[in-house]
Amino acid sequence: MKAVEISAFGPPGVLRLGDRPAPVPAAGELLIRVTASGINRPDVLQRTGNYPVPPGASDIPGLEVAGEIVGGDDPELAAAGFKKGDRVCALVAGGGYAELCVAPIGQCLPVPKGLSDIEAASLPETFFTVWSNVFDRGRLQPGETFLVQGGTSGIGVTAIQMTKALGAGKVIATAGSDDKCQACLKLGADAAINYKTQDFAQEAKQVTGGKGVDVILDMVAGGYVARELECLAEDGRVVIIAVQGGTKSEVNAGLVLRRRLTITGSTLRPRPVAFKAAIAAALKKNVWPLIEGGKIKPVIHSTFPAADASKAHELMESNQHVGKIVLTW
Template identity: 70%
Template structure:
């Protein structure tokens, strides 16, 4: 098979197309003929040497794929209701940038009716992450208010749509008026341009001083102290990335007085059982929202993965776009 390899740590052009043996599915796994692979910021971190590959995972980057079931553990497939030839998307711990990929059956989901493989490849990483953190960990409820930092990102457009569909009020921050407009078009109730406004003051103004119930944070660093000021009593802050730095100074007195909860998580290293439980929750609560058109995939750009053996690939263009921050939604590679 052809696959995208990180030839060395460095800029996007270190991503090359190479020949690799196709993976062999093990117990509890499917073999997927990949039609499309999602591109995510953790892939960029892996390429630059800042996101170590978990033990046992493929060194090939890529955390989500969509395609057709080619084979696998027959018993596990039968128990999960999958057959050879079924269209599926899957969350994987690595190996997604390739023509074939193995995935735990528990982390595979049927492609929602009416979606293409390109659209489906944009779903698993962000939908698993948002559900696990916003709904499982932070416990966002119908009628509560969510603040999403980076509303135009893949995570952001996912959080906006699920939270709105399930009855929450959604505030977002974004880096330009154009991105704010895109977030509003997806259903966000309020969008704050963090380059022209103080998001803390804006949150207080919009909520009449009450604050928000949940903050989904992909920045950390000095944002943490400011986000605590945005929270209502019994509010919950969930940190899922540290683009602004790993250290933060907080007002512990504020945390105590308002009974705040500060939490965080990463998904890649969690167990198959843990991820499988998220998959089942998505299948029950979120996948029907696609079929009723209450939510939709948001794909900004699609690149052909195969640029030729031992030459820079479409993945290099995809990573350059990811790092530019000029996209709204997801970036996808096709095979």
């Protein structure tokens, strides 16, 4: 099979289209003939040598795919409601940038009715991440206020739509330009803050009438954490899922005590299959009907042929995109 390989750690140009042996599904896995592979920020970190591959995972980058089931144990597939020939999308721990990819059956979901494989390939990584962190860890409840940093990222466009569709009271997004703020509003955000020209903590307080935000999804960390604590409501939660602004944060412990604040976070890639399968089941029950009903829509910025994976990574690193970037096979 053809696969995009990381020839050496470095800039986007180190990505090369090469030949690899076709993977063979083990017990509990199925084989997908991939038509589209989603691109995510962790792929960039892996390419630069800053995100080690979990033990046992493929060294081929790529954490989400969509395509057709072409292999796997028929009874195992049937038990999960699948059969060969079905169109699925899947979250994988690696190996997604390839013509063939194995995936744990529990981490696969049917392509939502009405969606193309390109649209479906944009779903798993961000939807699993948002559900796990906003609703499981962050415990966002209907009527509560939610803020996402980086509202036009793949995570951001997912978080805005998912929280709004599931009953958040107010959804606030930050973005790095006025145009991106407008994009957030079009996706359903109640307010969008240009973090380059506005103080997001002050603005969030104003939007909430001084009450503060109940849940914040943070991909920045670093100096943002202290400011996020300032704009949290009582019993508020900040959930950290990336550290683009650095790993060191100063915390006002007095504020944490007085307002009963929670600082938490997680990574998804190294978690066990059973953990991810539980998220898949929750998505199928709670979110897939919203996608099929048109209340949540994939946001695709660009597609690239797999041979142009380096150009796709260049675009991601430019931060000019709104939504997802997808490779096609």
